[in-house]
Amino acid sequence: MNGQDIPLRQKSIVLIGFMGVGKTTIGKEIAKKLFRDFIDADQEIEATFGLPASEIFQTYGEHVFRQKEKEIIQGLCNQKLKIISLGGGAFLQEDIRKMCLDKCIVFYLDLSWESWQDRISLLIDSRPVLQGKSLDEIKALFEERKSIYQDHHSTVPTDQLMIDEAASYIVDSLKTAWDIYEPQK
Ligand SMILES: Nc1ncnc2c1ncn2[C@@H]1O[C@H](COP(=O)(O)OP(=O)(O)OP(=O)(O)O)[C@@H](O)[C@H]1O
Ligand SMILES: O=C(O)C1=C[C@@H](O)[C@@H](O)[C@H](O)C1
Numbered sequence: 001m002n003g004q005d006i007p008l009r010q011k012s013i014v015l016i017g018f019m020g021v022g023k024t025t026i027g028k029e030i031a032k033k034l035f036r037d038f039i040d041a042d043q044e045i046e047a048t049f050g051l052p053a054s055e056i057f058q059t060y061g062e063h064v065f066r067q068k069e070k071e072i073i074q075g076l077c078n079q080k081l082k083i084i085s086l087g088g089g090a091f092l093q094e095d096i097r098k099m100c101l102d103k104c105i106v107f108y109l110d111l112s113w114e115s116w117q118d119r120i121s122l123l124i125d126s127r128p129v130l131q132g133k134s135l136d137e138i139k140a141l142f143e144e145r146k147s148i149y150q151d152h153h154s155t156v157p158t159d160q161l162m163i164d165e166a167a168s169y170i171v172d173s174l175k176t177a178w179d180i181y182e183p184q185k
C-alpha cells in the first residue's frame with residue numbers, strides 16, 4: 001500500500017532523533033494516550049538476534065545491524081496505528097527515511113547539546129556508537145547527525161518538556177492535524 005492510500009488518522013507515528021532524546025520513553029506515553037501499540041525498532045532488532053545492540057555490533061558488525069534495522073523498519077512501516085520509536089542511526093539510511101516519510105507521520109525530537117549532556121551517564125554503557133569516544137567526538141557526531149533528522153513532518157522542541165508534556169505535545173498536534181485534514185462527520 002502506498003502512503004497516500006492510508007488515512008491520516010490510521011498512519012503509524014514514527015519518532016526520530018539522536019540517541020537518548022527520549023524516543024522510547026516518550027513513545028510509550030504517546031501509545032498509552034492514543035490507546036495504540038508501541039514498538040521500539042531497537043528492541044525488535046535485539047529480539048531477532050537474542051543480543052543487545054552493543055553485542056550485535058561487536059559480534060556481527062554495524063552493517064549487519066543496519067541491514068536488519070532496514071528489514072524490521074520496512075515491516076513496521078507497513079503496519080497502521082502503531083507508535084514506533086526508531087534507533088538514533090536509522091535515518092542514516094535513505095530507504096528508511098523514504099519509507100517512514102511516505103507511510104507514517106514522522107516526529108523529530110529535537111534536544112539541545114547542553115540538555116543532552118546531562119543524560120550521558122544514562123546512555124554510555126548501552127549505546128555502542130558512543131563507546132570509546134571522547135566528549136568532543138560525541139558532540140561532533142551529535143552535530144553531524146542533525147542533518148539526517150531534517151527530513152520529518154514535525155519537530156518537537158523537547159528541552160523544556162517533561163516526558164509526559166512531550167507526549168501530550170505530540171498527541172495535541174496530531175489531533176489538530178487530523179481535524180484539519182480529515183474532519184470527522
Ligand atoms: N523529556 C525528558 N526529560 C527528562 N528525561 C528524559 C526525557 N526523555 C527521556 N528522558 C530520559 O533519557 C533517557 C534516554 O531516553 P530514551 O531511552 O527514551 O531515549 P531514546 O531516544 O530512545 O534513545 P536511543 O536512540 O538510544 O534508543 C531515559 O533515561 C529517559 O528516562
Ligand atoms: O545512533 C545510532 O547509530 C544507534 C542508536 C541506537 O538507538 C541503536 O539503534 C544503535 O545502538 C545505533
Ligand SMILES: [Mg+2]
Nearest residue numbers: 023024042085
Ligand atoms: Mg530508544
